Every structure is written in structure tokens, then in C-alpha cells.
Amino acid sequence: MDRVVMPTQNPAERIHNFKEVALGFTPSLALEEASRCLGCKNPPCMAGCPVGVKIPTFISQVKAGDMDGAYRTITIDNNLPAICGRVCPQEHQCENLCVRKVKLGGSVAIGALERYVADWALDNGVMPEKRDSNRFKVAVVGSGPAGLTCASDLAKAGVNVTIFEALHEVGGVLVYGIPEFRLPKELVKKEIAKLASLGVKIETNVVVGKTIFVHELLDEFDAVFIGTGAGLPMFLGVKGENLSGVYSANEYLTRVNLMKAYEESSSTPILKGKSVVVVGAGNVAMDASRTARRLGAEVTLVYRRSRAEMPAREEEILHAEEEGIKFNLLTNPVEILGEGGKVSGMRLVKMALGEPDASGRRRPVVVEGSEHEIKCDQVIVALGTSPNPIIKNSFKDLAFSPKGTILADEDGKTNVDRLYAGGDAITGAATLILAMGAGKKSASSILNQLQSAEK
Numbered sequence: 055m056d057r058v059v060m061p062t063q064n065p066a067e068r069i070h071n072f073k074e075v076a077l078g079f080t081p082s083l084a085l086e087e088a089s090r091c092l093g094c095k096n097p098p099c100m101a102g103c104p105v106g107v108k109i110p111t112f113i114s115q116v117k118a119g120d121m122d123g124a125y126r127t128i129t130i131d132n133n134l135p136a137i138c139g140r141v142c143p144q145e146h147q148c149e150n151l152c153v154r155k156v157k158l159g160g161s162v163a164i165g166a167l168e169r170y171v172a173d174w175a176l177d178n179g180v181m182p183e184k185r186d187s188n189r190f191k192v193a194v195v196g197s198g199p200a201g202l203t204c205a206s207d208l209a210k211a212g213v214n215v216t217i218f219e220a221l222h223e224v225g226g227v228l229v230y231g232i233p234e235f236r237l238p239k240e241l242v243k244k245e246i247a248k249l250a251s252l253g254v255k256i257e258t259n260v261v262v263g264k265t266i267f268v269h270e271l272l273d274e275f276d277a278v279f280i281g282t283g284a285g286l287p288m289f290l291g292v293k294g295e296n297l298s299g300v301y302s303a304n305e306y307l308t309r310v311n312l313m314k315a316y317e318e319s320s321s322t323p324i325l326k327g328k329s330v331v332v333v334g335a336g337n338v339a340m341d342a343s344r345t346a347r348r349l350g351a352e353v354t355l356v357y358r359r360s361r362a363e364m365p366a367r368e369e370e371i372l373h374a375e376e377e378g379i380k381f382n383l384l385t386n387p388v389e390i391l392g393e394g395g396k397v398s399g400m401r402l403v404k405m406a407l408g409e410p411d412a413s414g415r416r417r418p419v420v421v422e423g424s425e426h427e428i429k430c431d432q433v434i435v436a437l438g439t440s441p442n443p444i445i446k447n448s449f450k451d452l453a454f455s456p457k458g459t460i461l462a463d464e465d466g467k468t469n470v471d472r473l474y475a476g477g478d479a480i481t482g483a484a485t486l487i488l489a490m491g492a493g494k495k496s497a498s499s500i501l502n503q504l505q506s507a508e509k
């Protein structure tokens with residue numbers, strides 16, 4: 055039995071809309087795929103899940119038609135399954151270790167089944183269960199996957215949780231970064247509404263380190279968790295980067311996702327280039343390219359390594375190719391060209407792959423005499439991000455790495471008593487599920503610390 059393929063919107067249609075590309079399993083497709091799971095006694099897939107979801111158990115419940123049971127099983131370990139089912143890199147995690155992967159028709163589509171169960175629960179208004187004790191008060195800074203998971207686990211244990219979020223919307227990268235066509239925002243809202251049902255208070259438009267300070271939160275709350283992410287974009291550092299028409303992928307995606315710049319009625323304008331160059335090859339670069347395509351552009355992605363080294367999820371790369379994004383690989387920008395203050399083109403060099411560097415990937419080296427120019431009217435830079443320095447600059451007691459990430463142990467403990475941190479704020483830009491895992495670990499250590507102090 056081969057892996058069941060999830061239906062998707064036709065590429066020719068979807069490049070003209072922002073509706074979700076992957077359409078999800080129908081009940082019969084879900085049953086067919088669930089039946090492929092071998093129910094291994096020592097399931098290798100579980101070792102690949104950073105939050106330890108009991109994968110064969112929930113899949114066997116799907117097979118038996120026990121959707122409520124399947125949902126309860128997943129949510130013991132994962133508070134945001136509708137989101138993880140859509141954007142988690144399963145191909146490198148649980149599905150990569152599935153025993154069916156190589157010779158038995160392909161890995162079981164664990165992510166697609168998780169999404170199927172989570173969507174069923176959202177459609178049927180299933181809410182998480184909460185214990186009533188309300189003994190402790192914890193502040194969570196940042197409402198991305200790390201903060202939401204930490205808040206959710208604490209609230210489920212009966213803790214009074216308040217989330218402080220700098221933006222006017224809750225969800226972090228889930229709302230401002232990942233586009234609607236990969237992760238519908240209504241769905242993110244529904245997942246977040248579950249927190250309100252657990253009694254979590256959310257204060258938006260509060261920039262901790264500006265509006266209120268970490269030491270004030272430590273005075274008012276029994277413990278504080280920082281999950282402020284890594285939202286500060288990196289740039290190329292080449293001539294022409296200040297020209298009109300150059301965007302960081304962060305700004306570009308935020309304007310489109312959060313401010314709905316693609317709608318005519320939006321109050322946030324965005325340049326709709328006709329010929330757009332996106333620099334980078336991670337998920338962020340794919341999202342920016344596919345967004346620009348939907349806004350009517352011919353898009354070229356420029357990356358200094360080869361396809362094998364592209365860090366984006368395989369599904370995103372395939373979807374980008376299907377949508378007509380051109381990949382200009384082994385190529386690096388050296389200058390953004392302009393006319394009248396606006397982008398008019400790019401000067402590039404060809405690259406070849408040398409010996410592996412510290413990341414284990416082969417180091418790109420410039421090919422002599424390969425300089426050439428291409429025309430374009432917009433450039434989007436997607437080279438990665440680092441943590442915003444607001445917390446660092448406003449709370450000198452906290453220890454940071456030279457890269458600006460918060461130093462915390464694997465339980466999320468920082469050098470400051472009762473102060474925990476997790477997610478991209480401590481790892482630098484990583485993945486949703488790693489941020490969720492960090493939020494979970496911190497919630498558990500916060501509970502341990504508060505309960506021990508009570509004894």
C-alpha cells in the first residue's frame with residue numbers, strides 16, 4: 055500500500071489566490087492512510103517527535119473511528135495539532151523514522167493524519183480540560199508557539215497565566231510569518247481560542263522592555279517565561295540594499311499576512327513588483343516567493359548553494375516549483391542595482407561548492423569571472439533572523455550568548471531565579487515544534503519550582 059497523497063489546489067488556480075494549498079484528507083483517505091500504520095511495538099516515529107506525541111496510539115484510534123480519543127491522545131503532548139499537522143517538518147522528524155519509509159510504500163503520513171484529527175476537533179468545538187486550583191501566577195512574554203505552549207500547559211495544570219504580546223495579534227510567526235495559503239489565520243485563531251477557554255489572559259500591544267519591564271513582571275508574578283522569538287532580519291550587506299523596493303522577508307510577509315496588504319481595502323500598501331528576486335532558500339524564502347507570485351510577479355529565487363542544501367521543507371520546494379518559481383542556484387548577489395532610487399536589477403556571481411563548513415554543508419566559493427547582471431524591480435531578502443535586542447538592552451541581569459540568544463539550560467532555566475526562556479529566543483531561528491518542546495519543558499520546570507517552594 056503506497057502512501058496516500060493529500061489533495062492540493064491546482065497550481066494554475068492557486069497562484070491567483072491566498073486560499074490553503076493542501077486540502078486535507080477526506081474521511082476515506084484518512085482511514086486508508088491510518089490503516090497503513092503497522093502499530094510497531096517500539097515505534098521509532100515517536101523518537102522523532104520533539105514533544106513525544108503517542109503516534110501509533112492516535113493512529114489506531116483514527117482507524118477505530120474514535121476521533122475524540124485520537125484528539126485526546128495527541129493533545130496530551132501537543133497543544134497546537136492543527137498547526138503542527140500543517141507546518142511541522144515531519145519529513146525530517148517522525149516520518150523520517152517510520153519503518154515504511156524505504157521499502158513499504160513510503161512513511162505513514164503522520165502530519166496529515168494529525169491535521170485531520172485536529173481539524174475534526176476544531177469543527178466539533180472540542181476543548182481542552184483544565185484543573186481548577188489557581189494557586190500560582192505566571193507571566194508569559196511572547197505569544198508564538200513557545201509562549202502559547204508554555205501558557206497552555208501551565209493553565210491546564212491550574213496556573214493563572216497572563217501572556218504579554220508586543221503585536222496587536224496573537225500567534226507570533228504563525229500569524230505574521232507563515233502565509234495564509236499554508237496556514238489559514240482563522241484556524242490559528244481557533245487554536246488560540248482554546249487558551250481563553252483555559253482561562254489564560256492575553257494582553258496585546260505590550261512590548262516587554264519598553265511598556266513594562268522583566269523585573270516588574272518578576273515582582274508581580276511567581277515566575278516568568280520569555281518566548282520572544284528571533285524576529286530581527288539579517289541583510290546581505292551589499293551596495294544598493296537601501297534602494298526603494300528592497301524588503302526583508304519579515305517586513306514583506308508581515309505586511310501581507312498580518313496587515314492583509316494583498317486586499318485592495320488594506321491600509322498597508324505593498325509594492326507589487328513584476329519581476330521579483332528572493333534571496334535565500336529556507337521556508338521563509340519559499341513563503342516570500344510564493345506570496346510574490348500570488349501578487350502577480352515572475353519570481354526568481356537566488357541561492358548560493360545547490361538544491362540539495364536548500365533548508366526549506368521538501369513540500370514547500372515542490373509547491374514553489376509547481377507554482378513557477380525559478381531557482382537560480384549556486385548564485386550569489388554582490389550588488390543591488392538601481393535607477394532613480396528604485397531597484398532595477400541585481401549583479402550576481404556564480405558559486406561552486408567546496409569543502410564542508412562548520413554547518414556540515416559544502417562551502418560555496420566564488421567562480422572567478424562569473425559576474426553577470428539580471429533585471430528585476432523588487433528584491434526580498436530572506437537570509438535568516440536573530441533575536442530582537444529589546445529584552446537584552448532592558449534587563450542587564452540576564453545572561454545572553456554572543457549571538458544575542460538568551461542562555462538557558464534544557465529545562466528553560468536562565469541565570470535569574472524564577473525566569474525561564476525557550477523557543478527561537480534561545481536557539482535562534484529554528485522550528486515550530488522545537489519552540490513548542492521548549493515551552494513544554496519550561497512549563498514543567500516552572501511547576502516543579504513553584505510546587506517545591508510551596509512545600
Ligand SMILES: Cc1cc2nc3c(=O)[nH]c(=O)nc-3n(C[C@H](O)[C@H](O)[C@H](O)COP(=O)(O)OP(=O)(O)OC[C@H]3O[C@@H](n4cnc5c(N)ncnc54)[C@H](O)[C@@H]3O)c2cc1C
Nearest residue numbers: 196198199200220226227231262283477478484485486489
Ligand atoms: C516565514 C516563516 C516561515 C516558517 N515556516 C516554518 C515551517 O514551515 N515549519 C516550522 O516548523 N517552522 C517554520 N518557521 C519557524 C517557526 O515559525 C519558528 O521557529 C517559531 O515560530 C518560533 O516560535 P517562538 O514562540 O520561539 O517565536 P515567535 O513565533 O517568533 O513568537 C515570538 C512572539 O514574541 C513577541 N515578542 C517579541 N518581543 C517581545 C517583547 N519584547 N514583548 C512582548 N512580546 C514580544 C513577538 O511579537 C512574537 O509574537 C517559519 C518561520 C518564518 C518566519
